[in-house]
Amino acid sequence: MHNAQPWRFQYFRRRRVFHLRADLRGALPHSDPEHRALHIGCGAALMNLRVAVAHEGWEAQTRPLPDPGDPMLLASVTLTGPLGDEADPAELYPAVRTRHTSRYPFAETEIPASVRSALVDAAHREDVALSFVSGWHLQSVLDLALEAEARNLTDAGAAADLARFTRRADDTRPGTEGVPESAFGPRRRVGRAPMRDFAGGETVPGRPTADFETLPQLVLLSTSRDRPVDWLHTGQAVERVLLRATLEGLSASFVTQALEWQDLRWPLRDPMSGMAYVQMVLRLGYGPPGTRTPRRPVDDVLDIEP
Template sequence: MALVRDATAAPSMHNAQPWRFQYSRRNRVFHLRADLRGALPHTDPVLRALHIGCGAALMNLRVAVAHEGWQATTRVLPDPSDPMLLATVTLTGPLGDKDDPAALYPAVHTRHTSRYPFAEAEIPMSVRTALVDAADQEHVSLSFASGWHLQSVLDLAREGEARNLTDAGAAADLDRFTRRADDTRPATEGVPEYAFGPLRRIGKAPMRDFAGGKTVPGRPTADFETSPHLALLTTSRDRPVDWLRTGQAVERVLLRATLAGLSASFVTQALEWHDLRWPLRDPMSGNAYVQMVLRLGYGPPGTRTPRRPVQDVLDIEP
């Protein structure tokens, strides 16, 4: 079904795609469930990143439904006895005058994570304001790190990356969801070698090495930006509902950024370590929990990564 194909264009950590959909024709209801095939047991033990990825897919589904002219009611975590049922989206009738999500649809399949250098160029205030507003529509705060706080976030990301490169559990999660050129596994998930991006020669952009510190023959090096633009998405609490809100906010921000000509990548290294996550926050902010860090800028569009076939993630009921 085209709507689910649109939903699964969403990003997820290591492109693990931790979602599954059920659709009831009779009730015109989509059920979004967590798919533990996409869980990262060491890197994401409490399933926070899983919820964020599923929230991003939920946002894409909402956008696609509106694009098709449907009004929908979305409920997150509708059944306390079934925590793996993350959301329901019920098609309730023709779309009314309010079609805000539909305007984001052109970016659904052109948004890709870019692991390339960005230009040393400012992001106009009007664009920054639009991204702040996009996050706010999902009840999540977005702010751009600057000054000493930016340097602190960069230092924490670098520390997280260093730990990941020497930690056996993190390496196992990464190895499971990366694909080398000679890999014989089906290319339906994970980050393939062609999407690793170049190795950083100089610059301060906090890039993950998807090769895990190993040599990739023919992989280029590049100079990355010295003053990266990092946006932090934060919530006042740290519950599964907040993680789902964050995922929807992340995707809404990324779609809006794509339409504005921006590229983006994820900076999650420090978020993967409990003792590094708390210091990420700006103590001047009233929000206590950093849920996501995005690197934004003007640069090459990202590389498309594989997705599971729709028939592998969708069950249709009469």
Template sequence: MHNAQPWRFRYFRGSRTFQVRADLDRVLPHVDPDNRALHLGAGAALLNLRVALAHEGRHPAVRLLPDPADPALLAAVRLPPPGSTRSALSALYPAIHQRHSSRFPFEETEIPQELRTALADAARAEGATLAFPSSWHLQQVLELLEEAEARNLTDRGSGQDLAEWTRIDAPSKDTAPDGVPGYAFGPRKQGGKAPMRDFAGNRPVPGRGTAAFERTPQLALLSTSRDRPEDWLRAGQAMERVLLLATLEGLSSSFATQALEWSDLRWPLRDPVSGAGHIQIVLRLGYGPKGPDTPRRPVPDVLDIQP
């Protein structure tokens, strides 16, 4: 969330084990008070690690939250000896360096049903459910997201988190290692129903234009049956697996998390017919410009190697 990148990796050579740890100095206290989004982001980072290892023929043993006495330890990933086999995850490896959010208008072209099914299968492989709301449910989701965006624009706490993690004056990804730089805000929405967060808030951004967005945005709701920290980690892995596959299939994507930041708006996002599951993330998918990528922290800041 907000490209805070709240994770660190620690590798122990002797035991051939990676730890994925929460970086608690990079939390968003107002919009993510229970660190649910932190777990989602760390889960996505964990999935990328698994994909990279699969690319090298490694199939690690993964334990989520292995030490109750150390809540910052989110996962332990033990490497087996090198192998020569490949798993379904290895095919996703090229997308790791390609995937990023696009905050630009998408086409109205509908995502084919077979691709929607493949994306849902990718989420299911990680223990989550992916559904594409339509008709009146889609309209309800859009209204909840619009309500949340309006609240965020006038909420002091949300504004503080946004101000801390946006870099209006950063002209390129080389000038800031994290956060959302001004060049990646995308145009200000002027028409359309796509649920776009305005990262500028009420601040002017010189040279920023406006654009009409999709009239019928294609949203995907990713949910889990329960709502515990381990479920958030599974949801993060499912989210990233979906996004990597979407990237390989030529889709662009962005996040629509506004309603998830308000407890009274998160619950109504569920499918009102089944009433099942806890929505963990809302994805906006479609065909359109990829947009500029955002910065990543230097490797020494996120990786610690131990004997």
């Protein structure tokens, strides 16, 4: 959420082991009190590490939550030897640098069935279910997102979380995290795409308005249980889906507003499908690739040990 980057890596040279730890500097105390979104964000970073390790020709063993006594140690990745002929997930590597959240309008072009199947498979590889939302369920999800967005604009805690991780043009804080004004995207004039207002309802000089799609293409990622390990699986699935979508020419944005309110999260599910816990909502489509957002410097997120 909000490009908070709540992760820190350690690499132990002698053992060829990476540790992924939660970095509470990226926590959102009001919007994410249970650290569910934090785990999902760290899971996405973990997926990128797995992709990079495979790209460099290494086989790796990943263990989520390897130490019950250290809940901030979210995963370990051990390099076990040379990679065989398996292209997965190394084939996703070109998308790591080119994938950006797009807060711009998408075309009304329907995503082909073959691409939908590829995205479903991408999530399934991480033990997460992905479903495209349609019909009455789509209207319900849109209504819940709009309700949550309205709450966020009037809730002091949500406003504080947003203010901490947004950057205006005249902001003097270091620009290594959060969402800068240049990446807010246009304000919605018409359309039904459930866009977050990163300006918090305030006017941003020079910010344009735009017509968004009338029938947004939304997907839900869900798990059968709702534990920290499930959140980590979700994060890896989200990033795998986003990387695959990028290679397929799709753009994407996050629709997490309703997930931030416990009473709105449960109704997101489709009771007819048997899905259990919705962990993420994504908006997909064909449109601009999005604006790059800042990243913390390497020495701020990676420690290399003997």
